[in-house]
Amino acid sequence: MGPVLAGVLQLLALIGALALAYVPLGNYMAKVYSSEKHWRVEKWIYKGIGANPDTEMRWASYLRGVLAFSAAGVLFLYLLQRLQGSLPGSLGFSSIEPAQAFNTAASFVSNTNWQSYYGEQAMGHVVQTAGLAVQNFVSAAVGIAVAVALVRGFARSRTGELGNFWADLVRGTVRVLVPAAVIAAVVLVACGALQNFSGIHEVGQFMGGSQQWNGGAVASQEAIKELGTNGGGYFNANSAHPFENPTPFTNLFEIFLILVIPLALTRTFGIMVGSVKQGYAILATMVTIWVGFVALMMWTEFAHHGPALEAAGGAMEGKEARFGVGASALFGVSTTLTSTGAVDSFHSSFTGLGGGITMLGMMLGEIAPGGTGSGLYGMLIMAIIAVFIAGLMVGRTPEYLGKKIGAREMKLAACYILVTPALVLIFTAASMALRTPPNSMLNSGAHGFSEVLYAFTSASNNNGSAFAGLNANTDWFNTTTGLAMLLGRFVPMVFVLALAGSLAEQKPVPATAGTLRTEKPLFTGLLVGAILIITGLTYFPALALGPLAEGLA
Numbered sequence: 001m002g003p004v005l006a007g008v009l010q011l012l013a014l015i016g017a018l019a020l021a022y023v024p025l026g027n028y029m030a031k032v033y034s035s036e037k038h039w040r041v042e043k044w045i046y047k048g049i050g051a052n053p054d055t056e057m058r059w060a061s062y063l064r065g066v067l068a069f070s071a072a073g074v075l076f077l078y079l080l081q082r083l084q085g086s087l088p089g090s091l092g093f094s095s096i097e098p099a100q101a102f103n104t105a106a107s108f109v110s111n112t113n114w115q116s117y118y119g120e121q122a123m124g125h126v127v128q129t130a131g132l133a134v135q136n137f138v139s140a141a142v143g144i145a146v147a148v149a150l151v152r153g154f155a156r157s158r159t160g161e162l163g164n165f166w167a168d169l170v171r172g173t174v175r176v177l178v179p180a181a182v183i184a185a186v187v188l189v190a191c192g193a194l195q196n197f198s199g200i201h202e203v204g205q206f207m208g209g210s211q212q213w214n215g216g217a218v219a220s221q222e223a224i225k226e227l228g229t230n231g232g233g234y235f236n237a238n239s240a241h242p243f244e245n246p247t248p249f250t251n252l253f254e255i256f257l258i259l260v261i262p263l264a265l266t267r268t269f270g271i272m273v274g275s276v277k278q279g280y281a282i283l284a285t286m287v288t289i290w291v292g293f294v295a296l297m298m299w300t301e302f303a304h305h306g307p308a309l310e311a312a313g314g315a316m317e318g319k320e321a322r323f324g325v326g327a328s329a330l331f332g333v334s335t336t337l338t339s340t341g342a343v344d345s346f347h348s349s350f351t352g353l354g355g356g357i358t359m360l361g362m363m364l365g366e367i368a369p370g371g372t373g374s375g376l377y378g379m380l381i382m383a384i385i386a387v388f389i390a391g392l393m394v395g396r397t398p399e400y401l402g403k404k405i406g407a408r409e410m411k412l413a414a415c416y417i418l419v420t421p422a423l424v425l426i427f428t429a430a431s432m433a434l435r436t437p438p439n440s441m442l443n444s445g446a447h448g449f450s451e452v453l454y455a456f457t458s459a460s461n462n463n464g465s466a467f468a469g470l471n472a473n474t475d476w477f478n479t480t481t482g483l484a485m486l487l488g489r490f491v492p493m494v495f496v497l498a499l500a501g502s503l504a505e506q507k508p509v510p511a512t513a514g515t516l517r518t519e520k521p522l523f524t525g526l527l528v529g530a531i532l533i534i535t536g537l538t539y540f541p542a543l544a545l546g547p548l549a550e551g552l553a
Contacts, residue, residue: 007298007326010252014259014330021260026267026279032175033148033168034272042170053167058160059501062149065165066142066493070109073135074486077105080131081123090124091200091214103478108135110489111143111371113225113232113341113464114481116472120214120235125197132232133221137181140228141172143339143373146493147265148272150377153500154401155273157508160501176261177228184223184257191253192246193219218243226257229371231341231464239331239344240320251323251344255331258340262286262369265376273401277519282379284524289368289531290337293361297329300354300551318349318468329354336361339371341464348451348468355467356547359454362461363539364531365420371462377496383518384413384499386530390516390523399515402508409502416495421538423460423484428453428542430480437476442469450546455481460488 038046038053046053057065080087081096081104096104100116107114108131117123123132145168152162189195198215218234222244225232239245239254263283270279302325319328328345335342336358347358361368367378388405391398398405431437431452441448447469454467459481466472472481516523 003324003326004298004302006324007302007329010327011294011330014252014255017256018259018263021256022264022267022283025260025264027271029144029176029261029264029268030271032171033163033268035171038167039174042167042174045170045174046166049166051164051166053164053170055164056161057164059149059162059497059504062162062165063494063497065169066146066497067490069138069165069169070142070490073109073138074105077108077131077135078102080127081105084124084127087124087126089126089197093122093124096122099475099478100473103482104132106482106485107464108132108230108232109139110462110485111139111228111230111339111374112459112462112485112489113230114459114466114472114485115232115236115464116478116481118236119233125216128221128234129217133217133224136221136224136228136230136232137173137177138169140177140224140230140372141169143229143371144172144176144261144265145169145373146496147373147376148268150380150496150500150503151269151272153503154380154403156504157402157506160505162497162500162504177224180261181220181224181227184227184253185220187253188219188222188250191250192242193222193250194243195219213243222254223257226254226340226342227261227372229258229262229338229340229375231335231339233342239342240346242322245344248323248327251327251331254342254344255334258334258338258342259290259369261372262338262375265373266369269376269380275401275519278401281519281524281527282376282383284521285527285531286367286369286375286379288524288528289364290333293333293337293357293368294330297333297354297357298326300351300357301325301329303351318346320344332358333361335465336463337364337366337368337370339366339374339462339464341458343465346468347454347465348447352447352547352551355450355454356543356551358465359450359457359543359547360535360539362457362463363421363424363543364535365417366461366463367531374462378416378492381413381416381496381499382531382534383527384409385417385534386523386527387516387518388413389530390526394514394516396514396516399509400518402511403503403506404509409499412495412499412502416492416499417534419491419495420460420488423488424453424456424539425542427456427460427480427484431456431476434476437474440471440474440477442471446546446549450550453542453546456484459484462489 081101085095149162196215200214235241266279266283270276331344365378369375387398387400451470
């Protein structure tokens with residue numbers, strides 16, 4: 001079997017598995033966030049945190065809950081890292097330096113999981129499990145909660161109430177993420193992933209020296225790392241490491257975990273707004289972009305330019321021989337079109353255009369299908385903009401799901417889509433203009449610029465993957481990427497929840513003969529076009545200086 005055929009067959013198998021999980025998981029999540037009953041364990045949690053899960057919140061109260069919980073998470077994780085040297089189970093590792101501790105705390109709380117450290121050489125068992133793994137669960141649950149609040153904004157009318165943040169947070173963790181992660185971890189352990197709490201041990205002699213590895217609860221963290229679209233690896237090599245991702249099957253399984261919740265949330269959205277066809281329209285948009293990017297990535301990486309690539313069957317530099325070009329391309333696109341950041345190959349070693357595709361995937365806003373929750377609310381924002389454009393074209397007041405899209409709604413949507421590009425471009429420009437930051441670049445020229453552009457694209461979009469080659473463990477990059485992660489995560493949430501509150505207060509507008517049918521393929525095409533055009537106009541100059549210049553050289 002040739003490598004191209006193998007890559008296509010893996011793509012088809014993945015699509016089939018996702019299709020099988022779509023309806024049952026989407027229906028289940030709709031029931032979770034619509035239920036009025038509380039599980040016993042949830043009641044214990046509510047009592048412990050002093051929350052009343054039956055109290056409805058307006059958007060400002062919901063936002064305060066999101067920000068307060070996340071701020072507490074940043075503080076707790078920062079202190080845990082700073083105290084690591086005094087904690088049991090630290091494996092002899094010292095406490096993390098302040099700038100790196102801030103960066104890591106901001107990273108995991110914002111669902112980014114950018115890592116400027118070597119996991120197996122810096123973090124002990126307590127920080128990995130009680131700190132990083134816990135944030136993998138709750139940061140993903142926060143994203144889903146905000147998405148559900150926006151969906152309620154569309155579904156409700158003449159009320160500003162969006163549900164209860166604490167109930168949504170706890171339910172997302174207890175009923176969705178924990179059970180799914182347990183099942184996924186068992187599968188990974190059965191396939192050879194590491195799962196223990198052993199210390200550091202010597203595994204052999206290599207070139208006159210010894211090689212040492214530390215154990216850890218790798219499979220369990222790997223499961224939620226992918227399922228919650230987090231991405232932070234237990235080891236520095238991330239999902240290219242055989243302890244995290246042992247076989248081609250686990251590689252495909254991890255891609256499935258990355259995509260399954262963001263895609264199934266479109267079904268949840270359709271059920272909650274009373275029209276599954278609307279969910280299918282959003283799903284079709286996501287899948288169209290994802291399949292297009294996968295096809296383009298496979299083409300760029302399989303294209304034979306010279307005898308070395310012909311002999312290897314594609315651009316094998318930086319890719320695991322266990323997975324090959326096709327699976328690496330599929331993983332690379334899936335991880336950068338979501339907010340996962342996990343890697344099974346090194347994106348800096350992709351072809352020039354291939355590296356640009358990974359960047360462009362993040363620049364779209366990671367909405368195809370995006371992160372757990374963040375992908376859905378990002379796509380709904382783009383749907384509002386597409387509806388507004390369509391309304392201008394035909395001279396009608398734009399409406400979406402029975403709600404008028406007026407000046408207030410468009411201002412909030414516009415602010416949402418401007419935040420991340422501003423962070424990416426301003427921080428990249430500052431890093432290139434100042435004297436010290438460019439010293440962190442391994443390469444010069446277009447590829448070196450791509451390293452910096454990728455870093456801030458990844459941080460601001462809460463992706464977390466790295467281009468490799470950039471030394472990000474400096475005070476400048478630890479501080480600026482940390483700020484980019486926090487601002488890129490929580491400032492857009494302000495506009496999303498304010499928009500949800502505005503929509504919930506409206507009374508429904510009845511559909512007429514002139515209403516744009518947003519469940520039809522025509523709207524899907526309009527939405528895809530709006531996403532690509534807006535992104536292209538925003539980022540094309542920066543891409544031209546980096547990956548496009550390198551790829552066309």
